[in-house]
Amino acid sequence: MTEQPLIVIPVKAFGLAKSRLGNTLSPDHRSALAQRLCQRTLHFFARHFPEHDRLVVTASPAIGRLAQAHGAMVLEEAAADGLSQAADRAAEWARRRGYSAQLLVPADIVQLDEGEIRRLLETLDAAPCAVICPASDGGTNALLTSPPDALPFRFGPRSAEAHRETALRLGLSCQVLELTHLRFDLDTPADLDTLDTLIRHHGGETPQELKTLWKLCTTPTGMMPWPAWPTTH
Ligand SMILES: Nc1nc2c(ncn2[C@@H]2O[C@H](COP(=O)(O)OP(=O)(O)OP(=O)(O)O)[C@@H](O)[C@H]2O)c(=O)[nH]1
Numbered sequence: 001m002t003e004q005p006l007i008v009i010p011v012k013a014f015g016l017a018k019s020r021l022g023n024t025l026s027p028d029h030r031s032a033l034a035q036r037l038c039q040r041t042l043h044f045f046a047r048h049f050p051e052h053d054r055l056v057v058t059a060s061p062a063i064g065r066l067a068q069a070h071g072a073m074v075l076e077e078a079a080a081d082g083l084s085q086a087a088d089r090a091a092e093w094a095r096r097r098g099y100s101a102q103l104l105v106p107a108d109i110v111q112l113d114e115g116e117i118r119r120l121l122e123t124l125d126a127a128p129c130a131v132i133c134p135a136s137d138g139g140t141n142a143l144l145t146s147p148p149d150a151l152p153f154r155f156g157p158r159s160a161e162a163h164r165e166t167a168l169r170l171g172l173s174c175q176v177l178e179l180t181h182l183r184f185d186l187d188t189p190a191d192l193d194t195l196d197t198l199i200r201h202h203g204g205e206t207p208q209e210l211k212t213l214w215k216l217c218t219t220p221t222g223m224m225p226w227p228a229w230p231t232t233h
């Protein structure tokens with residue numbers, strides 16, 4: 001049995017991602033944004049949580065190669081059937097391979113914070129249990145389950161409440177953990193406004209990564225900056 005939770009990162013093909021920004025950003029911008037968010041998520045977990053195995057679930061061979069370059073394992077899906085299907089598939093994979101728990105984190109969190117993720121991992125209770133971190137729109141931005149397939153995943157609108165109800169119905173020990181940074185994912189034009197506000201609030205102290213995300217959304221595509229990104233082996 002592997003005691004350290006498996007970190008699961010589901011990733012849809014970049015060309016299909018961020019459709020809710022379709023009226024605001026061009027397809028090239030959305031794809032570049034999804035790619036950047038994914039790269040930094042892979043880099044973050046490789047750098048700060050090397051003691052945890054990482055698994056990327058994807059239907060895209062290119063994303064699979066990117067994941068491997070960052071030291072993650074890859075679970076292929078035939079097509080992007082939805083986040084819940086990808087999560088169920090990962091959970092079954094994790095259980096069969098002897099992981100005691102899994103932490104699912106989507107690849108579109110604006111500010112990943114090491115302290116928050118450690119706090120979340122420390123919340124892990126005796127199995128069977130679930131820890132749910134809500135998104136600002138009622139979605140679920142992190143979900144820790146022990147065993148990995150302790151519940152059937154219910155991603156979609158208001159999924160934090162759906163996951164809580166499901167966990168309680170199944171008799172799991174269940175916690176809802178509100179984490180300030182983890183609440184913010186980049187889905188809608190309103191989220192872009194929040195990013196803009198955050199950058200203005202930081203002023204001269206704005207973290208480079210936030211500026212890079214903003215540039216990716218606002219620079220004409222032909223001139224899109226591609227900062228070099230270190231891979232982790
Ligand atoms: N493997 C896999 N990952 C998915 C799928 N759908 C969404 N994801 C991933 O789940 C995370 C959260 O995605 P969402 O916010 O639901 O979807 P999105 O593509 O980013 O944005 P929308 O197209 O606007 O819904 C991101 O990391 C996505 O890449 C899927 O069908 N399969």
Ligand SMILES: O=C(O)[C@H](O)COP(=O)(O)O
Nearest residue numbers: 135139140155156159187
């Ligand atoms: O809960 C969910 O379905 C995922 O986190 C996506 O939801 P959101 O992207 O709308 O927050």
